[in-house]
Amino acid sequence: MIFIDLRDREGIVQLVFSEEYDKDALAVADQLRNEYVIEIKGHVVMRAEHEINDKMKTGKIEVRVTDINLLNKAKNPPFYIQDDINVSDELRLKYRYLDLRRPEMQRGLMIRNRITQAVHSYFDSEGFIDIETPDLTKSTPEGARDYLVPSRVYPGHFYALPQSPQLFKQLLMGAGFDRYYQIARCFRDEDLRGDRQPEFTQIDMETSFLDAEEIQDLTEGLIAKVMKETLDVDVKLPFERLDWDDSMARFGTDQPDVRFGMELKDLGDLVDDLGFNVFSNVLADGGQVKAIAVPGGLISTHVKTSTSSLNTSIVSVLRAYLG
Numbered sequence: 353m354i355f356i357d358l359r360d361r362e363g364i365v366q367l368v369f370s371e372e373y374d375k376d377a378l379a380v381a382d383q384l385r386n387e388y389v390i391e392i393k394g395h396v397v398m399r400a401e402h403e404i405n406d407k408m409k410t411g412k413i414e415v416r417v418t419d420i421n422l423l424n425k426a427k428n429p430p431f432y433i434q435d436d437i438n439v440s441d442e443l444r445l446k447y448r449y450l451d452l453r454r455p456e457m458q459r460g461l462m463i464r465n466r467i468t469q470a471v472h473s474y475f476d477s478e479g480f481i482d483i484e485t486p487d488l489t490k491s492t493p494e495g496a497r498d499y500l501v502p503s504r505v506y507p508g509h510f511y512a513l514p515q516s517p518q519l520f521k522q523l524l525m526g527a528g529f530d531r532y533y534q535i536a537r538c539f540r541d542e543d544l545r546g547d548r549q550p551e552f553t554q555i556d557m558e559t560s561f562l563d564a565e566e567i568q569d570l571t572e573g574l575i576a577k578v579m580k581e582t583l584d585v586d587v588k589l590p591f592e593r594l595d596w597d598d599s600m601a602r603f604g605t606d607q608p609d610v611r612f613g614m615e616l617k618d619l620g621d622l623v624d625d626l627g628f629n630v631f632s633n634v635l636a637d638g639g640q641v642k643a644i645a646v647p648g649g650l651i652s653t654h655v656k657t658s659t660s661s662l663n664t665s666i667v668s669v670l671r672a673y674l675g
Contacts, residue, residue: 387426393419470581496542513539530560614644
């Protein structure tokens with residue numbers, strides 16, 4: 353008998369070759385190597401209870417092969433087609449067609465597909481229209497440089513690839529399309545950041561006559577829909593909502609990770625009368641003095657003999673307030 357793992361985009365299933373099922377198929381199976389492409393016919397059967405593999409989605413079944421066709425042979429790949437491979441990005445990109453065979457890469461693309469389907473389904477149920485707008489447009493300068501595409505018909509003139517399809521938003525709103533959306537491709541000629549690259553996709557939701565709370569409700573519903581249909585995760589609604597001033601005061605950013613428990617504490621009233629210029633000058637200019645309390649941490653009391661009573665007072669104030 354010969355056992356072979358057959359992989360496609362849905363995962364892996366175990367094939368069983370035996371003289372009992374087909375002698376010719378067994379002879380072909382004996383020649384197979386990694387990444388060979390085959391076509392098989394057979395019978396899907398339940399495995400015996402002691403042969404069930406709980407680590408595989410298909411671990412309860414196997415396919416007893418009765419016919420096989422070898423479609424294509426393959427050389428040894430430069431890396432194993434599996435997750436958690438320890439190879440350089442350069443090698444993965446050189447053999448991108450092999451890298452995309454790996455389960456984690458295929459999962460990512462399939463999740464993206466489910467996200468797209470969920471977005472379309474949600475907005476359709478909320479009365480939105482999916483409207484596509486041009487990518488080749490007149491330049492509408494924003495925060496980054498435009499990518500330019502030269503025009504063959506009008507020499508010396510260029511189209512711009514949109515940073516986002518904002519050029520058409522007012523046009524569509526004024527035309528009476530009070531609810532439309534796009535899964536839009538955007539282009540920005542700017543330095544790379546964690547959430548930016550030269551081209552990326554964003555979900556644009558455009559509405560008329562809605563207030564801020566209604567837009568927040570729609571957005572929360574979209575996130576809940578996507579999480580449920582892509583990862584089967586139930587998201588509790590409504591989300592905690594912060595206004596900008598509260599977010600900046602507590603976290604120092606307008607896009608906080610609220611799981612981060614060490615919130616900023618305002619020490620202005622405590623240090624204003626210490627006579628310490630580093631603090632008093634900032635406060636006099638309308639600034640703020642804030643600190644965070646690190647759980648289990650200590651305020652350093654390592655001071656030289658020449659430490660002034662002023663510095664000692666600051667340490668005492670901080671210790672009393674931050675714990």
